[in-house]
Amino acid sequence: MFEIPEEHRMLQDLVAKFVDNELMPLEAAVLKREMQGGKASLTDEEEAPLLAQCKDLGLWGLDVPEEFGGANLPMLALIGVYEEQGRTAVPFTFPPDSPNLHMLMAVANDEQRRKYLDPYARGTAKSAIAISEPGAGGDPAGMTTRAVQDGDDWVINGRKIWVSRVPSADFVILMARTGEGRRHEGITAFIIEKGTKGFIIEREIPMLGGHRTYELVFEDCRVPARQVLGKLGQGFAPMQLRLTVRRLQMGAWCVGIARRALDMMMDHAKQRSTFGVKLADRQAIQWWIADAAVKIHACRLMVLDAAAKQDAGQDVRTEASMVKLFGTEMAQEVLDHAMQTFGAMGVAKELPLQLMMQKVRTMRVYEGPSEVHRMVIARRMLASRK
Numbered sequence: 001m002f003e004i005p006e007e008h009r010m011l012q013d014l015v016a017k018f019v020d021n022e023l024m025p026l027e028a029a030v031l032k033r034e035m036q037g038g039k040a041s042l043t044d045e046e047e048a049p050l051l052a053q054c055k056d057l058g059l060w061g062l063d064v065p066e067e068f069g070g071a072n073l074p075m076l077a078l079i080g081v082y083e084e085q086g087r088t089a090v091p092f093t094f095p096p097d098s099p100n101l102h103m104l105m106a107v108a109n110d111e112q113r114r115k116y117l118d119p120y121a122r123g124t125a126k127s128a129i130a131i132s133e134p135g136a137g138g139d140p141a142g143m144t145t146r147a148v149q150d151g152d153d154w155v156i157n158g159r160k161i162w163v164s165r166v167p168s169a170d171f172v173i174l175m176a177r178t179g180e181g182r183r184h185e186g187i188t189a190f191i192i193e194k195g196t197k198g199f200i201i202e203r204e205i206p207m208l209g210g211h212r213t214y215e216l217v218f219e220d221c222r223v224p225a226r227q228v229l230g231k232l233g234q235g236f237a238p239m240q241l242r243l244t245v246r247r248l249q250m251g252a253w254c255v256g257i258a259r260r261a262l263d264m265m266m267d268h269a270k271q272r273s274t275f276g277v278k279l280a281d282r283q284a285i286q287w288w289i290a291d292a293a294v295k296i297h298a299c300r301l302m303v304l305d306a307a308a309k310q311d312a313g314q315d316v317r318t319e320a321s322m323v324k325l326f327g328t329e330m331a332q333e334v335l336d337h338a339m340q341t342f343g344a345m346g347v348a349k350e351l352p353l354q355l356m357m358q359k360v361r362t363m364r365v366y367e368g369p370s371e372v373h374r375m376v377i378a379r380r381m382l383a384s385r386k
Contacts, residue, residue, distance in 0.1 A: 004076070004304075011073075012080030014057060016087075022050060023090040027352055030090050033210065035349040040210030041091055050092060051123075059094045061121060064101065068121035075245075075307040079252045083300070086256020089352035089359075095123035098249060100173060103129075103242035107189070107230030116171060116191060128169040130160035130216055131239065137162065138372045140175065141184040141236070145218065147176040154178075154190065154228070156198070156221040162366065166201055166214040170194055174218070179233045189235035191227045198222060209358030244317055246367050247324040248310070251303040254327035254363070255296055257356050261331075261338040262292045264353065268342055279341060288337040295330045302326060318380050325373040328364045335360060 026046055034040035042050070054060045063078055064070020081094065104117045119125035136142035145158025156176055166172065172192045179186020192199055198221030205213045230238050266289060269279040279285045306319035335357045339346030346353055364370055 004080075008077040008080060011062075011077060012084060015059065015081045015084040018053070018057065018059065019084050019088055022053060023088045023092055026090050027088055031349065031352060031355060034355060038210060039212060040089070040355060047092070051095070054094055060123060061096065062094060063098055064096065064121040065105065068118055070121060074311040075248060076304065076311055079248070079303050079307050082249050082252035083256040083259070086253035087260040089355040096120050097127075099242045099246040100127045100129055102245045103173065103189075103238050104229070106241055107238045111226060112191065112229065119170075125170040126165065126168050127171050127173060128163055128165045129173040129175075129242065130163045131175050132160065132162045134159060134161050134215075138369050140239070141187070143175060143177060143187065145174070145176045147178045147188060147190065149178075149225075150222070152225050153222050154225065156190065156192075156218045156223065158218050159202075160216040160218075162205070162213045163216055164211075164213050166216065172199075172216075173229060175235055175239055184236035186233045187235045187239070188232055189229035189238065190223060191229050192218075192221065192223060196221060196223065208362050209355055211359075211362065240317060243367055244310070244320040247320040248303060248306055248316075250363055250367060251299060251306070251320075251323035251327035254331035254360065255300050255303065257360060258292060258296045258299070258331045258334040261335045261353060261356065262289065262296065264351075265289065265292070265334075265338040265341045285341060288341070292334040292337065295334070299323075299327050299330050318377060321368070321373040321377050324367060325370050325377070328360055329370065331360045332357070332364065 026042065029046070030040055030042065058071070059081075061068065061070030062073045062081065063075070064072065066072050078098070085092070085094075101117075101121060104112070104120065108117050116125065116127075120127055131140050131143070133143050133145060136144065143158075145156065145160065147154045147156045149155075156174065158176060160174070163172070171194060174190045174192050175187055176190060177186055178188040198219045200217040200219060202215040202217045205215060207213055229235070265285075266280070269285050269289070272279045274282075302319070302323050306316045306323055309319060310316045335353060339353050339357065342351065342353070345351060348354070368376075
């Protein structure tokens with residue numbers, strides 16, 4: 001049984017009110033923007049007051065160390081925050097975005113903490129991370145982007161794809177191969193600042209749900225040795241830490257998304273009649289509701305379990321894979337049944353269900369596709385049998 005501390009419950013309640021009062025009213029504008037082929041995002045004018053309220057309410061730097069002005073909250077506290085955020089189609093993250101924060105905290109040296117981690121943690125700088133490549137998407141260990149040492153510098157050549165938030169990022173964490181080892185051996189992380197010569201934004205790639213990613217090219221991109229993040233040739237482990245944080249976050253988002261879909265499905269089923277019978281009285285709908293409630297509960301427990309273990313310092317890579325796999329597929333199923341319950345309106349652009357469905361469909365691919373997670377889970381389970 002999970003004993004969620006009262007202060008964590010109060011934080012979730014605060015975020016729930018923020019979502020209901022501040023984000024939900026902006027949903028129609030975001031849906032209209034996406035409907036017209038634009039980005040499903042907030043404008044600067046819409047985001048600015050939200051950020052100001054975050055500071056006023058103490059919803060800034062929730063997992064940032066106290067030395068950088070943060071609250072230093074454990075993952076168990078943040079799960080409720082992410083769950084509430086998942087209930088709306090409005091894309092808004094309390095600064096800073098956690099996965100890159102944890103990677104920087106794990107391996108940044110004193111100079112990098114001052115120059116990059118401090119402003120990032122305080123919300124005055126933004127970052128992106130470049131891992132996937134055109135020939136190595138779901139298998140980051142197969143990357144071929146290479147960094148070669150030249151005196152006191154490193155010269156980087158290669159190509160990255162599916163990178164988010166590039167135009168607004170002050171720096172990019174780049175994963176590149178520096179050694180001759182196979183698979184994950186010899187992978188090093190570099191910090192590449194915006195405007196560095198040889199760092200080229202090749203193209204913008206429109207994605208489902210009005211999202212955008214970018215393809216990057218590195219042509220003789222020269223950076224000084226001080227831009228190496230962490231130990232040379234040992235970048236894979238901190239990258240995995242970053243992925244683990246994101247996967248737990250995604251699991252909580254999926255709980256929130258499924259909660260919203262279930263609420264909408266139940267409200268509509270109680271109001272809508274077909275052939276003289278309420279949808280709520282039809283067995284098919286009742287079973288969809290029951291299955292959704294069970295799977296949402298199961299997913300929430302999975303996320304809380306993984307979060308508690310991570311806070312205790314345990315290796316939760318397997319649990320994070322399970323959370324990411326189960327959460328995204330669960331949310332897609334609940335959304336599909338909710339859309340089916342609404343009939344034609346369920347696939348109309350006016351409702352948030354379609355935008356959430358697009359988001360979840362994309363989530364089944366990024367941070368490792370479902371098939372790769374199944375393979376990884378199976379391998380680890382088999383390896384545990386002596």
